[in-house]
Amino acid sequence: MRGIQVSDTTPRLEIRNLMRQFDGRMVVNDVSLTVMPGQVTCLLGPSGCGKSTTLRMIAGVDMQDSGEIYVDGSLVCDTVFRIPPERRSVGLMFQDFALFPHLSVAENVAFGLSGSKEEKRARVEELLSRVNLLRFIDEYPHNLSGGEQQRVALARALAPRPRIMLMDEPFSGLDNRLRDEIRDSTLEVLKSEGSAVLLVTHEPEEAMRMADEIALMRDGKIVQQGAPYNIYNSPVDLNAAQFFSDVN
Numbered sequence: 001m002r003g004i005q006v007s008d009t010t011p012r013l014e015i016r017n018l019m020r021q022f023d024g025r026m027v028v029n030d031v032s033l034t035v036m037p038g039q040v041t042c043l044l045g046p047s048g049c050g051k052s053t054t055l056r057m058i059a060g061v062d063m064q065d066s067g068e069i070y071v072d073g074s075l076v077c078d079t080v081f082r083i084p085p086e087r088r089s090v091g092l093m094f095q096d097f098a099l100f101p102h103l104s105v106a107e108n109v110a111f112g113l114s115g116s117k118e119e120k121r122a123r124v125e126e127l128l129s130r131v132n133l134l135r136f137i138d139e140y141p142h143n144l145s146g147g148e149q150q151r152v153a154l155a156r157a158l159a160p161r162p163r164i165m166l167m168d169e170p171f172s173g174l175d176n177r178l179r180d181e182i183r184d185s186t187l188e189v190l191k192s193e194g195s196a197v198l199l200v201t202h203e204p205e206e207a208m209r210m211a212d213e214i215a216l217m218r219d220g221k222i223v224q225q226g227a228p229y230n231i232y233n234s235p236v237d238l239n240a241a242q243f244f245s246d247v248n
């Protein structure tokens with residue numbers, strides 16, 4: 001994909017008509033969405049509606065039955081053509097964000113980087129100062145709090161400058177007290193890196209707090225898509241209204 005001219009109007013990620021069945025049951029049913037540069041798009045919906053399956057197909061660790069996936073306007077996967085996960089320029093962050101325990105913070109962040117030692121070190125320092133953890137550069141993960149480990153994981157995922165970041169419920173393992181603060185600081189880092197993000201969550205509050213655009217998913221389908229406050233103020237049906245009713 002590198003070398004191709006990509007403009008700001010080219011979506012970082014576009015998926016078209018994605019379908020996936022398991023055992024004859026349609027789990028992802030004709031899902032289409034785009035993520036523009038610098039934007040956080042939230043795939044929001046109740047547990048079991050097909051969010052993680054959608055993300056896994058984008059990451060390339062699962063394969064759709066039909067539909068296409070594009071990164072920077074280039075096809076990465078359809079039913080006959082498939083670029084492997086490690087060449088999709090996709091960053092991943094999951095709830096279980098485990099750092100490598102035997103590697104230092106610096107080594108964790110440098111893990112996916114190529115280039116000279118000096119280049120890698122410069123990128124590691126840049127990112128660790130962005131997440132405000134430069135002082136822990138030579139520490140090991142077990143000496144860090146859960147929230148600090150989360151920030152190292154964010155730095156690690158961003159280090160190779162992925163074209164699109166995929167985040168699957170990355171905050172759900174954190175306790176309530178920390179969560180809002182970490183959501184805000186994560187968003188700040190993502191914005192300062194200019195990342196395009198597809199964030200999966202089942203929590204309307206998280207989507208309202210973080211998203212530029214929400215795609216509301218139910219039973220494998222996107223039922224409504226738009227700016228957070230439009231969706232909150234004009235839910236498509238009673239079910240959507242109830243889903244949002246706890247947010248204040």
Ligand code: ADP
Nearest residue numbers: 022023027045046047048049050051052053054
């Ligand atoms: P979400 O992330 O929205 O909670 P998932 O995408 O994980 O939902 O799952 C959607 C549905 O697909 C669930 O009913 C789940 O049990 C089913 N499912 C997911 N992966 C598989 C699989 N590998 N085999 C069979 N069923 C699966």
Ligand code: MG
Nearest residue numbers: 051052053168
């Ligand atoms: Mg899931």
